[in-house]
Amino acid sequence: MSGKSRRDFLKSTALIGAGVTGLTTTAKAGPQNILSEDRMGVLVDTTVCVGCRNCEWACKDAHNLPAGNLEDYEDRKVLDTKRRPGTDALTVVNEYSHGKNSSLPIDVKVQCMHCDHPACVSACIVGAFTKHENGTVTWDTDMCIGCRYCMAACPFQVPAFEYDKALNPMIMKCDFCFDRTKEGKLPACVEICPVEALTYGKRSDLIKIARDRIKRNPDKYVDHILGETEVGGTSWMYLASKDFAELEFPKLGKNPAPGVSESIQHGIFAYFVPPISLYALLGGIMWITKRRKELDEEVK
Amino acid sequence: MKKFLALILVLVFTIGINAQQSPGKDHSKLNLSCKTCHSCDVPTKSDPCLVICPREKITTVYQKPEQTPELITINQLSDRYGPVYFSHKIHAQMSIMSGGCENCHHHNTSGPILKCNSCHETSRKREDVSIPDLKGAYHRQCMDCHREWSHETGCNSCHTLKKDLKDTKNESLQKKYSGKDHPVIIEPTKLVYETKSDKGKLVTFYHDDHTKKFGLNCTSCHKQESCTKCHDVNNTDKSKNQKVVTKKTFEDQHSNCISCHSKTENCSKCHGEKTLEPFDHGKKTGWALNKHHINLSCAKCHGSKLPYNKLDNKCLSCHKGWNAENFKHSITGLQLDEMHSELSCEDCHTDGNFGIKPSCDGCHDDYSFPKQKPGKLVK
Structure with missing residues (x-):
């Protein structure tokens, strides 16, 4: 082994890990104050x-x-x-x-x-849309993959798509x-x-x-x-x-328009209670049917 | 006693001065900028810092259109375009029937005319956006009417591009508008309105009668007319019956008429299945107006209070000072001969009733008017 002990390796990975999480948290900690009084x-x-x-x-x-x-x-x-x-x-x-x-x-x-x-911001799967502090909603053409989810999500049907462009059409x-x-x-x-x-x-x-x-x-x-x-x-x-x-x-x-889709999505997965209860229910049904079958066989 | 009189005099004098100078205790609550009268920010009783009021030179909004400037050059915001020449006097004359000077000079105090830019800022990017900026204010003033009758919103109807600008434009326009008035408005004689009323579809309105006979001013009825009433590029035929399609309430629709014709008057007075006859004093009241009365305004006899009082047909009810000495009988078309001019009025006109045939019975046995006349006919 090199000069580094296992202990050192663990230390440095822990540090890098902490750094990465730190970085991501700072990136997320600065979501713009989109409902600023001055917007x-x-x-x-x-x-x-x-x-x-x-x-x-x-x-x-x-x-x-x-x-x-x-x-x-x-x-x-x-x-x-x-x-x-x-x-x-x-x-x-x-x-x-x-x-x-x-x-x-x-x-x-x-x-x-x-x-x-903005529904477009929440619908965009690549995060190309941004809501700014001054009220503006912009999008990054470089990130846009042309999925047109924003068009479907917009309650005012505003975003348009360059259908006439064969190469690199944009929103x-x-x-x-x-x-x-x-x-x-x-x-x-x-x-x-x-x-x-x-x-x-x-x-x-x-x-x-x-x-x-x-x-x-x-x-x-x-x-x-x-x-x-x-x-x-x-x-x-x-x-x-x-x-x-x-x-x-x-x-x-x-x-808010994103509220509808988000609440459905979040509702389904909230604390994993709905999926667990769904599986529990299905499991219960399985168990009951299985038991019924066994009983039937015993009667025979 | 002298002292007392002097005291009263002093008292009256001081009250008089105060009444002249004080605008009232609560004048700070008036809808007036302090700067109209005070030059400093905080006027006090000891130092009211009143601005010197050039009352004689003030141009107020309460002027006759004829006294106002003929042409105004608006060149404060010219960037892309040259200045706009605005024919002020003609517009002022048109405004008489659509809200008057205040229609454009809105929120102006009774004092001098305020320039548009004293309230409307020249910069669109500004702190207080509650009122439009100068560009917006100008355009709203012009375009609100112009687009209504011309159905156009193009810039070129008022503006000339700077590159197309000729130096002589101002002079030629000044010549064009100098001394020019708005053409005299031709009054309609009779207007027939088609209404939805079930009490007679047609309303006949004798415009002529109302202005010439009844002496109404244009502004008694036409207060807030839209420009399109006269100016509309799409409206070519004005001779047809005017269909009244309105969403106004009954009261609003009738308000112009009801201000003179009382509400209790019969609907059929105006509404009919056919067009109605014009007003005729003789038919309506049984007393046809003779040549001396026909040209008088109604108010001359009936007074200005509406609805008009019913009068009797005794001459002395109106002509109170008339008597046998000062009345020139020739005015009636009959000049009395020497014998009859000595008589008193009642000798022939019994009971002082001049509306009925005079009687000769007082002196003559078998004479009767007009077979025998007490004088000769004159014109």
Whole structure:
């Protein structure tokens, strides 16, 4: 044997082991404070939005997607069909009839809501999604394996997949202009909006502002801030003059979306009680049937 | 006694001064920025640091549109685009029937006109995001109306790209708007509304009667009109019956009429299966208006209080000072001859009732008006 005794070997392995666990614990000990009081959000006031679609242009421009000329976005015919955010446009504006006033349609900007408890983060099997302290939900294209679980998990059906790409297709969605906000800039859509229908600020402030607007104009708004409590709260929140279901928002409960899948999964394996009792039950049935057979044979 | 008088005088004087200067005990609770009147942060009784009030020079929101600037150049935020030239006076004239100056100059105190940027910050990235920034505020003011009637939201309807900018634009626009008023609004004579009422589908509204005969101002009814009432690129045919499709409550729908026509009035007064006749004083009251009365406003005789009082047809009820000496009979179209002008009114107009045929019986045995006349007809 070399100069090292068995005792030394055990010591060093114990130390390495402790180090590794130490490392992993520090990595896990720093999960970001995703429900920070200072997390940011956007309040979309659909009663203010004029449907100019400048946000669509600014978004593409900021994300190096083919954007074209800003002037071309004046064509309102695009609004005749309902669109969804996709790989070529991370945000889109859809138009709905006002009902009361035909000359004033309701325009609704659609993009990732940046949930407080994002289902995509919990569904992603490779951990490519991250919820940041400032509210943003981003994903790492290098880690993404293209399983599209995030698309299935998202309650707002936002993530899009580059189906048209044969090689290395990726998931695409609004990243809340994470790179811009890091530099202290505003999200591109917020910055360009001519009427400031998009208000960027602390989520807690935005809720107060939204409540105040509803209180001051009870005839103008429905008394509902979409995103305040839906699926546990979202960073992007909406005000509207008519029921959100009529604006094609999904009807969602207050429980966080990952809660459903997680509770099922966790429930099945909690303290191993359910599996053990299941096996015990099966074992019991086996034992009873076996015993019955034996009794039958004895009778014969 | 003198002392007492002097005391009273002093007392009245001090009260007078206080009444002029003090804005009231609780004025700090008013919806007014302290800075409107005080220059320092903490005004005290001994040092109220009042700003000098240039009352004569103040431009308030309570001005006639004609006194306001014709053209305003908005160039505070021009980056991509050149300045925007806003025809202020014409817009002010249009605003009379849609909320007035306060429609745009909202939350303005009774003092001077506040600039938009005194409340709306120029930077979008800011601490307090409860009110829109300057860019948002400007665009909301313009686009809220413009997109309603033009159905457009393009930037180019107001903005010119900097590269396309011509130096002469300002001058030519100034020329275009100088002395220009909003065209006179052509009033409709008769409007027929098609309603869903089961008590008569059609409502005939004689607009002319209400403005010219009854002397209503435009703003008595048109208070919060939408721009699309007149301006709408999609609305081409205005001659058809206007269908009233409304989700307003009964009260809201009738509020304009009910402010004059009492609620208890019969529905059929306005609602009918056919279009209704215009108002006729003779048919309605049995007293046709002659040429002297036809052009008077209703209030001249009936007073301004609504609903109008019913009057009798005795001339003296209104013309209280008239008597045989000062009344020029020729005004009735009949100039009395010398003999008859000596008589008192009651000699022919028995009981002082001028509405019925005069009687000659007092002096003549077989004379009767108008076969025999007590003078000659004049025009």
